[in-house]
Amino acid sequence: MNTTIIEHLACLEINNLILQPPFHLISNIQWNDKGLSFDGDIELYSSDIRKTDFIGRVPVQIKGTTTHKKQHKKSKIKHSVNKKDLEVYYKDGNGVLYFVVTINPNTHDRQAYYRSLAPLDLKGLLDKLEANGNDSITIPFKKLDNGHLERVCKTFIQVVEKQPKQYIEASNKMEFTDYTFNYADIQEDLFDPFEEPVYIYGVLENIEIPIETATLFEIRKKDNEVITIDHEEINVEYELKETKEVVSLIIENSLTCEFNKKKKTGKINLSSIRTLGSYLKCLKLIKYQLEHNKLPFKPFEVGAKINNKKDFKNVYDDIKMYEELIEICNKIGLRDNYVFNEGENLSSLFNGIIDIFKHKKYQLLNIGDNRKLENTMLYNLKLSDFITIKVMFVDNEFIDFFGEEILSKIGGLVPKKPINKTTAEWDPNNWEEIYFKASIYSNESIKELQKATNFSFENLKLSYTDQYHDIGIDMTINIALDFVNYFDESLDSRFMELALDLIQRYLRKFPDNDLGKINLYIIRFKQFNKLSEEEQEDILEILERAENENHKNICFACEVLLQNKLKARKLFSSLDIISQTTIKDFPIYRLYQNLG
Template sequence: MFEIRKKDSEIINIDQEEIDFQYELKETKDAVSIIIENSLTCEFSKNKATGKVNLGSIRTLGSYLKCLKLIKYQLEHNKLPFQSFEVGAKINNKKDFKNVSDDIKMYEELIEVCNKIGLRDNYIFNEEENFPSLFKGIIDIFKHKKYQLLNIEDNRKLENAMLYNLNLSNFIKIKVMFIDNEFVNFFDEKILSKIGGLVPKKTIIEATTEWDPNKWDEFYSKASIYSSESIKELQQATNFNFENVKLSFTDEYHDISVDMTINIALDFLNYFDESSDIRFMELALDLIKRYLKKFPQDDLGKINLYIIRFKQFNNLSEEEQEDILEILERAENENRKDFCFACEVLLQNKLKARKLFSALDATSQTTIKDFPIYRLYDNLG
C-alpha cells in the first residue's frame, strides 16, 4: 500500500502575520491527512476535492489559536497555505466553524490576560481541564476585576503588595501579587522593580529618630523577593519562571553577603538532587562562588562549594582535598563535629564519617539529613 509520512515545520504568512506551524503529513493514493500542532486534523479526498477538518481539545492556547487562524484561511481560500505541500479542497463541515473569527478574537484576548498572570501560551493543559469554566473565570477575575469570585480567606479586603496563591482549577495554581488594584504575575521581571526583599543587618540598633526611607540601606540589606520561600514551593506554581528567579539573585536585587545566601544555595542544591534539573545546581554554584568572593575564608561556603564540585566531577583535585584537610583541622580544634563529618564525607572516608555522625545528638543528625552532604554520605561505597 502506497503511503508517505512526513514530519516538518513551516513558517506561513496569514493576514500579514508570520506563524510557525508544526505538522505531520500522511499521504496515500486516495487521501491526504495532516495533523497540525497536535490539535488540528485535516483529511482530504484526492478524488472528490473535499475534506473534513477536526479541531481537537485545547492542548496549548498558542497552538489552538494558530489552528483557528489556519481554519479561517482554509474557509476563505479553499486551500491550506503551506508551500512544502499543496492541498486544495473545500471543507464539508463549514458550519462547525461559522464563528471562527469571533473565536480568534476571544482567544487572542484570553492569551493577553493569561500572559499578565504568567500563564504562557505554550503551557500544556491537563486533558481533564474544564475549559469553559476556567477561561470564563480568568476573564471575569483578571480582566473585569470581579475579585469577589475569588475564594479569599475570610473574604478580607485585598491588600496591596500582598502575595496570593490562587487555585484557578484542580490543575492550575498560580502565585500573583496584588499591586495598584490588579493582580500581577509574581514571576514577572517587572515585579522586581516594584517589590524587593529586605533583611535586617546584624549591626542594626534601635533608633529613636523617625524612619527615613532614603536611608534604608543603613539598616537593611536587599534580598531576592523569592528568598522567603523554598524553591520546591515556588516550582509548584504553574506560572513559575526560572529565569526571573535567577535574575532576582543578581547583585542588582540581592546582596550576596546576607547570611541566608548559603541556605538558599543549599535549597537549590536539594532541589537539584530531587529533580536532576541542572539549572538549580548551576544557580547554587553561582551564589556560593559569589559569596566566597566576598568571604574567601568562610569554611561553610567552601564545604558547599566542594559538595557541588564532587557532584559535578565525582572527585576532587589534590588542591581541593588539601583545603578540606585544613578545614577539618580547624573544625576539630573548634569541636565542630558537623563540619568534621562533612569533611570526611568529601574525603570519602565513610567509616570516619559514620563514627562522627553517630556522635552527633539526635537533633543534629535530623538536621544534617536534610542537607546535600548527607546524600553524598549515603552514596559513598
C-alpha cells in the same frame, strides 16, 4: 492464442528491450526453454562486448499473458508467482529478474513489466507463503520502457552482491546494534516508498549483513516554521504524516488536515483546546485558509478549499476573544503554552477568569470569608480542580507571582544590621544603606512554589541575578543548599545548576570562605561522583583549619567528601543532638549515607 506463440512473443519483446543502444546487454534467452525455473540470463557489460568489460549475469524468468485491456497505459500490474519457482530461485542464490509481458491477442501489442527479486525479496515472499499456507502469491510489477533495462540489470547485480544466501541464513544467530536501510530500484516516476521493499542490513565491523525486507507503513516529519499572517510572524509547529492512502498535517497538535491521495478529497478538524497559544494559531491559520484557499507553509504547498465554511463562520470573533483571554491569563501567569487537563471544564474556567480578573468580581474568589484584599499580599487561588495559581494583589489587581512584572514592583530586603540596632527610618532614597537585596522567593519553600500552576523556573532564576539579589548575603549558601536538596528529590538538573551558579558567585566575592568551598565541592561530587586531586588537597587544608578551630561540622563534611566513612561516623557521633538534627537537613548527610 496458442501458449507457445504467447511465450515466443513474450521472449521476443524482452530480446527487443535487450537489443537497445548503447548495446551493453547480451541475451542468453532461449526459445521453448525447458529449464527448471529460469528462461536464461542477460549478460551485462560496462562498455564493449569483451571479457574485460564483463560485469555479470542476470538470471531471468519470462511469463507471457494475454489481455484485451490497454495495458501499455498502466505503470504497474499484478501477477501471480508460484511458490515452487520461488524456492528454486532462492536456493540458486542469485535472485531472478522476473518479466511479465502482456499481449493483446487482436493487435499483438506488447508491454513488458518487471520485478527484481533479490535473495532477501525471495526469502520474504517464501516466509509469507509459509505463514499463510498458499501455493502462490500475487506481487506488483513495474512497467519497463525502452532504454531502461540496462539500469535495471546494473541495480539488480549490485543488490544481489550484497545479499549472499549464507549471510541471510546466518543473520538470525547474530546480534546487531547498528542497521542500514536501503531502497534499490528507485525511479522518480514509478517509485512508491510504500510499495517498494526496504532492505534491512545489520552492521558488524563495517560489514553489512542482509537480514530481511520490510514495507514502509508511515513517514513522519516534525518541524516548525515562522509564517506571516496579516503582517504578524507566527512560529508554528507541525507534524507531517504520510501513509499509502493518506497525507495528514497536524498543526500545533490541534488542527488536523487530512488528504486522501486516491480520492483527492480531504477533511479538516480543529480539536478542543490544548493550549491557548496553539489554539489561537490554528484559528488564524483557518482564517488564512478561508481567505486564500491554501495554508502559508513554504516547504510544502497545501492548497484546498473548505466547502462547508459555516463550521468556521465565527472564526474572526473567536480570534479576538482568545487574544483577549490570553492577555488576561498571561497577567496571572497562565501562559499561552500551558497544557490544560483533558478533564478541565474550559467554558466554566474561561468565564470565571474573565469575570474575576477582567471585570474584577473578586467576591467570586471567596477568600478568607470575604475579608478585604490586602495590598502586596500573596494569595493562592484555586481556579479549578486542576489549576491553582500564586498571585500577588498589587494596586487593586492580581499579578503573576512568577512574572517579570512582580520583580519590578516587589523585592525582598534583608537588614544589614539587626533590626533593633537600626536607628535610621525608612527612606526610599537611601534604603540600600540599610538593607541588602534578596530574591522575592528567598523565604519561600521551593516545594510549595513548584505546586503552583504558574510556577516559572526562568523567573525564579532571574530573581537571583545581581539586579535583584545581593550575592554576598549569608542566606545565599542556605538557598543554594535548598536547591541541591530539591534536586536530590526531583532530579531536576536546573536546580543543581542554579545552586552551582549561586555558590560560584558567592565565592567570587568571598574566595577564602571555607563553608562556600565545602558546598561547591558537594555540588561537584554530586555532578561527577568524584573530586580532582587538587580539590581533595584543598579539602585537606580546610579540614586542618577546621580541626584547629574545633569546627566539628566542617570536619565531618570534609571527611565525607574525602570518602572516609569511619572518621565521618566518629565525628557525627561526637556532635550534640541539635547539630546532628541540623546536619540531617543538608545534602552532605545524603552523601554520608551513601558512603560505601
